[in-house]
Amino acid sequence: MTERVFNFSAGPAMLPEPVLEEARENLLSLGDTGIGILEHSHRGPAFKKVYEDAVAHCRQLADIPEDYHILFLHGGASMQFCMLPMNFLTPDATADYLITGRWSQRAIEQAQRFGQTHVVCSSKDRNFCYIPKERQYSERPTYVHFTSNNTIYGTQFTTEPDVPEGAFLACDASSDIFSRPIDITKYGLIYAGAQKNLGPSGIALAIIRDDLVQRGAENLPDMLQYRTHAKHNSAYNTPSTFGIYVMGLVFKWLLDQGGLAAMEERNRAKANKLYEYLDQSSLFQPTADADSRSMMNITFVTGNDELDAKFCSEAAEQGLAGLKGHRSVGGMRASIYNAFPERGVDALIDFMRDFEAKNG
C-alpha cells in the first residue's frame, strides 16, 4: 500500500487510522453478518445497533442531556444554513448573526430569504482575521447564530456569545466540534458538516433541543423539518448509513482517547507548537490576531506569493500535503483537527525551519 502522508487539508481531512482500519475490516462483512457495512439495510437489526451505538457514544462524549436530539442529516452544514431559518424564522421576526467569515456570511444569506436578519458584529473590515469583541444585538431576536471556528481565516471563538433573553443560540461548529469540552445546554442547535472532525462528507450532525424540534414550522416539506428526522431516528428516508457508521467509530475513538478534555489538551499542544514557531520566525507570519487564533486551522503567509507557492509545492514533495491556503487569504493553512497526529506538526515545523534557512 502507498504510504500515507500528513494531510493538512481543511476537509475532507485526516480521520483516525484505527477508525479507517476498522471500517476497512467491515466493508466486506460487518462483524459476522456476512454483509458489508455499505450493503446493510438501514432498517435491519445490524444497522440499528450501529445507529444506537453512534447516538449513545455521542451522548456520552459531549454529555448531551436527554432533552436534546442527536440527528444525522443530509446536505452537509450548508443544508443547516437553510433548515435553521426555514424552521424558526418568520417574515416578521429577526435572527441575529455574528459575521466572522465566509461561512457565516453564507448562513445569513440563506436566512435573509425567510425573515429579517441583523448583523451583531463583523470582522470583514480586516478580512476576517479576528473575532470581534464589540457586539450589538437586535431587540428581540429569535435566535443568535455564530460560527465557532472559521476554517478559512483561522480564527475561533473562545467562549459562546451572549444571547438576549427569549432567543436561542445556534452554532455552526463544522470545523471544531468535539475538539474541546462543550456545554450543550447553552445551545438550542449546534451542527457540523462531518468531513473535518467527524467522518465522511455530505452528512451533518445536528444536536437540537426538543422544545425547538416541537416548535419548528409545520408548513415545510417533511425532509426540511427537524421533527421529521427526530421522529424517525434520522431514518425517515435512507440515511447515509456509512456516514453514521464512521461517525460512530469516531465518537468511540474520542472516548477511548480520554474524551473531550483530553482532546483539548492535545489540540492545544499541537497548535501552540506551531504558533510558537510562527511567532519567532522571521519568514512566516500568522494571519489571525493573537487573541482570535484557531486551534484547528492555522493560517500563515510569507508575504510573497511566489515563495508561498514554492513552500507548498516543496512541502508536498516531503509528504506534507494540502497546505495551500484558501484563495481569499492566500498563503498557507495547516488544518490540524482531532485526528491529525502531533508528529505531523513536528514534521511541518522541521520543514519550515529548513525552508526558512534556505529562503529567509
Ligand SMILES: Cc1ncc(COP(=O)(O)O)c(C=O)c1O
Ligand atoms: C465552518 C464551516 N461551515 C460550513 C461549511 C460547509 O460545509 P458543507 O460543505 O458540509 O456544506 C464548511 C466547509 O468547509 C465550514 O468550514
